[in-house]
Amino acid sequence: MCLPEHTINQIAAGEVIENPASVIKELVENSVDAGSSQITIHVIGGGFRSISVSDNGCGMGKENLKRAFIRHATSKIATLSDMDHLSSMGFRGEALASIGAIAKVTIKAKSKFSKESEGYSSQCCGGVVSEIQAAARSTGTSILVENLFYNVPARRAFQKGAVASNREIIKLVTKLALAHPKVGMKLICDSTQKIDAPAAVSNSSEIEALSQRVETIMGYEEKEAMIKLTMERGDKRLIGFLGGPSSARTTRAGQFLFVNHRPVFSPFISKAIYDAFGTRLSTKEHPSFILHVHLPPQTQDVNVHPQKKEIRLKDKSSLYTWIFRAVETAFGRAEKVFSSSSFEEQAWDCSRQPPVPAFFKKSQDTSWESVVSSQSVAAVIENPKPVENSSFLKEEYWPLVVLGSFKTWAFLDKKALNGRLKPPYWSKDVPEQGLIVFDIKRARQKIEFEKLVENLQLSSQxxxxxxxxxxxxxxxxxxxxxxxxxxxxxxxxxxxxxxxxxxxxxxxxxxAIDxxxxxxxxxxxxxxxxxxxxxxxxxxxxxxxxxxxxHRKGQVIGASDVEIRYIFRSLMQLSSPYYSPKGGAIFGFIGESDFESLLSKPH
CATH class of the missing domain: 3.30.1370.100 (MutL, C-terminal domain, regulatory subdomain)
Incomplete structure (x- = not known):
């Protein structure tokens, strides 16, 4: 049994048209490909009621308008080999046919090559195309999409509300405005203008146009706080703006990456940028950036994702080095240059002697911190045995014996406590000799977390x-x-x-707010x-x-013995003191066998 044509079109539309924002993406990119210098988008009811996109591009003639709603009808490529020289945003010819299958679409267009005084209009409703008629229109194209998903109620039921849809549309148009700084873009949601980004001066350079667009979208102060980046090597070019460490976020919301003006998600390119930021950011922070990467079409494959959100790249090693170096240079740190050999696994030189363990270093200071190295402690407590349901911890055995501390860990003497412990408070298989590992950082987080939960419970802070x-x-x-x-x-x-x-x-x-x-x-x-x-x-x-x-400011690493006792006492007053808010164990145990295992490992 073969499916009817209109059913095939409705199913295929789901791959391209996910929501009203994806409709706008396809139509705006068509306008960009038409050479438009001004694009106006008007949305009503979150895009479900209507979406209008008008431009001043080259428009369409009568013959092209007849083929507009035919699936895979396109003027951008003729053979597969044309993909190696692709410069347009679209190339599959699926957008208008997909939209027309699940909405009522009206196109009015006039070609700039037409000698006639008026343009033409065509309409498609649920995949059924009407006759072309004459229509008043200046050079360019206007497309009106109404009643989106009207004939696929199951798809409509899973869509967000109008407010959330408007937000997705604003987010998308912001990306498109940054992707094409020389194209003016205006977005109106219902009767409110949300974005008005005028086109850059025609003779301005690409970085000047991008600078103007960033200032329009993000504001003058935000743009001035960013670092300008430009680098060119052969047929590759990288331009954009980098946010400093002070503008880092806890999410990736401030990241805009474009490859040949196409908004994309590329973990590979993002990794090069993150690595170049290096220690300027903590592991929980994400950099802000607006970057345009220009690569030869033959070095990338954009025909990977139905909505062209992902790409495949060739010669990743060289590209990584180039992007890494460009970001490093922008920060004024070009002393570390990666070579292609950095990406190859290097063989171990058997003639080299193993390094002397760091904790055997000579030192006049005999304190715990100087005798025990970070590597040895990390190795010991890599997998500490959790101490669970140990009710002895709820009792106050003072003075609490603190043998020493290192960074975020404290070491408590189990032997001093063991004489007063009776099963089942302590597991029978735990030997008498050993150390209790107390995670100071997690304990602090647990105490602060419980305070925040209590404060949020109050009716009025x-x-x-x-x-x-x-x-x-x-x-x-x-x-x-x-x-x-x-x-x-x-x-x-x-x-x-x-x-x-x-x-x-x-x-x-x-x-409660930091x-x-x-x-x-x-x-x-x-x-x-x-x-x-x-x-x-x-x-x-x-x-x-x-x-x-x-979002709180990073805590001070380490604590004195007095502070450790205070943190321990505060923690024991909680109803559940054994695990951090994220589920990590706060207590652990290091026994004799753990030390024997550590010393048996080659260093």
Whole structure:
């Protein structure tokens, strides 16, 4: 049995058209391919009611308009070999046919090569194409999409609401505006203008056009705080802007990567950028960047993902080195240059002597920190045995014997405690000799986490008025997300209000709020409000507390013996003191066999 043609088209449309934002992506990229210098997008009802995209490109003649809704009808390639020289955004000829199969689509177009005074109009509804008619239109193309998913109710049922859809559309158009800085773009959602990015001056360089566009989208101050990057080698070119360590985020929301003006996700290129940032960022931070990579078409394969979000690249080793070096140079650190041999596995030189263990180093200082190296301790406590259900820890055996501490760990004398321990408080298979490993960092996190959960449970947190209110600015789609969650953010302890386009002013902070990194914290809270609003209240408080804990300023590593005792006493007052908020063990045990295993390993 063969499926009917219209059913095939509706199924195939699901690969290309995922939501209203994907409709706009396909139509805008067609406008870019048509050489447009100005594109206007008008959305009503989150795009489900209608989407209108108008441009001033080369337009379409009557003959091309007749083929517009035929699947795989395209003027961009003729044979597969043309993919090696592809310069357009689209090439499959699927977009209009896919949209026409699940919506009512009306096209009005006039070719710049036409000698007639008017253009033509064509309509497709549910895959059925009507006759072409004459229509008033200046040079360019206008496409109106109405009642999206009207004939596929199952697809419509899984779509987000209008507000969430608008946010996705704003996010997409922001990407497209940064991808094509020489093309003017305007986005209107219902009756509100969300994005107005005028085209750059025609004779401006690419980096000048991108600079102007970044300033329009992100603001002058944000652009000035970024580092300009330009590098060219042969037929490869890299331009863009890098955010400094102070603009790092806890998510990848500030990252915009384009390959030949195409917004893509490339873990390989991202890794080169992350590696170049190096120790400027902590392991939990993500850099902000806007980068355009220009590569010869034959060195990449864009025909990988139905929506062209992913690409395959050739000569990865050379490309990694080039991007890494470009980012390093932009930061003024070009002293470390990678060669292609860095990517090859090097054979071990058997003539070399094994290094002397670091903990045998001579030192006048006999303290725990100087005698035991980081490598030896890390090896010992790599897999400590969890101490579970040890009710003896709830009792106060003072003085608590602290044998020593190293970075985030403290070592407690088990032998001193063992004489007062009786089964089943301590497992029978644990030997008498050994050390209790106490993770100071996790213990601190657990204590702070429980405090946050308790504060979030209060109906009204005590707030402190900021002496100098703080202004935060977001991208258009982020500002919409924050605006919808303002009441929730106030309940979480941050009093703020709108303050100009896409900006907010923070006036009061609750006692549980750390004043560092407020901009990222507010955005994370708004995102959590959208995702977690339907879960049980206690679980929601725990998730929010964990989120706020992650945004707190990094804690001081290490602690004195007095501090360790205080942390231990505070931890034991909790109902569940044995595991960190993320589930990591706070206590562990190192026995005699662990030390024997360590000493038997070659160093």
């Amino acid at each position: 005590a707030k402190q008025v900021l002496l100098v209110p703080k202004t935060v600015k977001y991208l258009a789609h982020e500002a919409l997300l924050v605006e919808n969650a303002l009441e929730f953010i106030r309940d979480m302890g941050i009093s703020m209000r709108p303050f100009g386009p896409d900006s907010f002013i923070i006036e009061e902070l609750g006692s 004043g560092n990194n407020l901009q990222d914290l507010v955005l994370s809270l708004a995102d959590a409000f959208e995702r977690e609003s339907n879960i049980e209240e206690k679980k929601q408080r725990e998730k929010i507390a964990l989120l706020m804990l992650r």
